[in-house]
Amino acid sequence: QVQLVESGGGLVQAGGPLRLSCAYSTRTFSGYTMGWFRQAPGKEREFVAAISRNSLRIYYADSVKGRFTISRDNAKGTVYLRMTSLKAEDTAVYYCAAGITAQAMTVRMYDYWGQGTQVTVSS
Secondary structure (H helix, E strand, O other), rough: OEEEEEOOOOEEEEOOOEEEEEEOHHHHOOOOOEEEEEHHHOOOOOOEEOOOOOOOOEEEEEOOOOEEEEEEEEEEEEEEEEEOOOOHOOOOEEEEEEEOOOOOOHHHOOOOEEEEEEEEOOO
């Protein structure tokens, strides 16, 4: 069974940090681009960050550039999203995703999705 399992969400004060993790099968996803997306209530799911299979290419949405850092450890089968200087507008359900396309920054480019983890930033 193909699985992506997110963890690390929660309630955090504005300006604070939070780190999300997503566990994946190394046998299945080591060669995939891994991405993070988020979806706030009433809004469409939006791209946050993506990292290529060998971590050489990394992409960020303009809204998180300089505040969020994506990384992965293929040996552990985990992709991380380190979030700092959090703002109220970062509040959303965050999803981990895997796609075969190298430069994947849209929802349709991803084939597998986790169940999501809630991040709430209080102001």
